Amino acid sequence: MNRLVQHFRALAHANRLANYRLHRACSKLTHDEFKAARTSFFPSLWATLNHILIVDWYYIAALYRERDMRRAFASETPYDNMRELAAAQVKSDQRLIDWCDSADDAALDAQIEMDRETFVQHDLARHVLMHLLTHQIHHRGQAHAMLAGTAIKPPQLDEFLMPSETHYRVDDLAALGWTEADLFGQRA
Amino acid sequence: MPAMANFGLTSVFLHGKEHFVNYVVYGMASSGNCHKVKMALDHLRLPYQWRETDTLKGETRTPSFLAMNPNGQVPVLAVDEKTYLPESGAILWYLGEGTPLVPEDRFQRARVLQWMFFEQYSHETAIAVARFLRAFLKKLDDPRLPELQKRGYAALGVMDRHLSDRAYFVGDALSIADLALFAYTHKADEGGFDIAPYPAVRAWLERVAAAPGVSVMPSP
Numbered sequence: 459m460n461r462l463v464q465h466f467r468a469l470a471h472a473n474r475l476a477n478y479r480l481h482r483a484c485s486k487l488t489h490d491e492f493k494a495a496r497t498s499f500f501p502s503l504w505a506t507l508n509h510i511l512i513v514d515w516y517y518i519a520a521l522y523r524e525r526d527m528r529r530a531f532a533s534e535t536p537y538d539n540m541r542e543l544a545a546a547q548v549k550s551d552q553r554l555i556d557w558c559d560s561a562d563d564a565a566l567d568a569q570i571e572m573d574r575e576t577f578v579q580h581d582l583a584r585h586v587l588m589h590l591l592t593h594q595i596h597h598r599g600q601a602h603a604m605l606a607g608t609a610i611k612p613p614q615l616d617e618f619l620m621p622s623e624t625h626y627r628v629d630d631l632a633a634l635g636w637t638e639a640d641l642f643g644q645r646a
Numbered sequence: 647m648p649a650m651a652n653f654g655l656t657s658v659f660l661h662g663k664e665h666f667v668n669y670v671v672y673g674m675a676s677s678g679n680c681h682k683v684k685m686a687l688d689h690l691r692l693p694y695q696w697r698e699t700d701t702l703k704g705e706t707r708t709p710s711f712l713a714m715n716p717n718g719q720v721p722v723l724a725v726d727e728k729t730y731l732p733e734s735g736a737i738l739w740y741l742g743e744g745t746p747l748v749p750e751d752r753f754q755r756a757r758v759l760q761w762m763f764f765e766q767y768s769h770e771t772a773i774a775v776a777r778f779l780r781a782f783l784k785k786l787d788d789p790r791l792p793e794l795q796k797r798g799y800a801a802l803g804v805m806d807r808h809l810s811d812r813a814y815f816v817g818d819a820l821s822i823a824d825l826a827l828f829a830y831t832h833k834a835d836e837g838g839f840d841i842a843p844y845p846a847v848r849a850w851l852e853r854v855a856a857a858p859g860v861s862v863m864p865s866p
Contacts, residue, residue: 569688569859571696577670578696580687 460563462584467643469591470558472619474551475630475641479613480598481507481544486610492540496604499597506601507543508535510594514550517590520572521557521583528573558587558643669694670724672714674701676782678774678829679734680721681863685825686741689859702782735762738822747822757816761823765830768804772797774830777837782866795838802834802844809846813853820857828854833863 484492484503493504500506515530537543570586572579598615605612624638631641669687671694673680687694699705699720706718715722715732723731723740731737742748749755776794779785805827808815815823832851834841841847854860
């Protein structure tokens, strides 16, 4: 199998794993704590997690060549509560995994059209993926920092993805229904 | 709850929206001359921004557009913030130079230009103009159409004879001459042309359509 395809499959799974850990922790907050004003670029956990979701919607729609990708920005905060937001994020993460699972070299090298309202941006799918995955890591870090200001312990998002460190994620993988081979995109 | 003022959609694109990313193309998606540029960029897998510019709404006649191209036409390729290149043929040459889309041999390079000049003088002026009258302006009984039909079919005949014993217009590989001729030929039906009697052209259209980055031009 092509190594770049495999690499993006692993990153799409890592993205799901990180969202799972972050959302599980945030689900322990009260609704008021979830929406409380805090210090960050998007100044609450509620706003930040919604931002991660709508940006996923936008770029994943672009990868699937859906013309109405800007519908993702109809609302900046489509979900008011953590339960609904988490359910929507699960669906979105799975769509990204599915895209990477069915991708080949040609798909990664294809030009993707991104509707920016006043112009259409064209970049290769592999560059769009790189941008999207990095963008989400950036904002999850902000959520992690805001969570540190609550009674809930922020989850481990910064490590535990080495193949030799399987013991750190046994419970998470069981909850997600994955094997180690799934996580690293090695499924046949 | 703090003010949401800094929370606008622009923040989504904070890292790139108005930033100048590589090439910018001012073009109209349903224009064949513009579609040539899109196909070259897509074939070469170059990043670019496409700024849709509607010629029918006068968007090529504004002072800012005329500053880029005094001739008031799309496409225009912005190479950087102050360097603008109009004319699809010039843009194709600029993008294709140094890639497999432009041959290295001096005579073969001239052959590429030969077919690109043919396209602009004998092909586009008939087939694209007939398409413009019929598909854009809906003037199905325009008095110019019979003459355009005659000249367009003559151009298709020239292409068919040339392609009868070769796969591409120049040499044995796809070049910018093929992209230039593909643009209006694959939508010749919208100009009222029937390409059924031109089997070599039809086979060539299929061959070019299968190349990476080659796409069907949207109808008006």
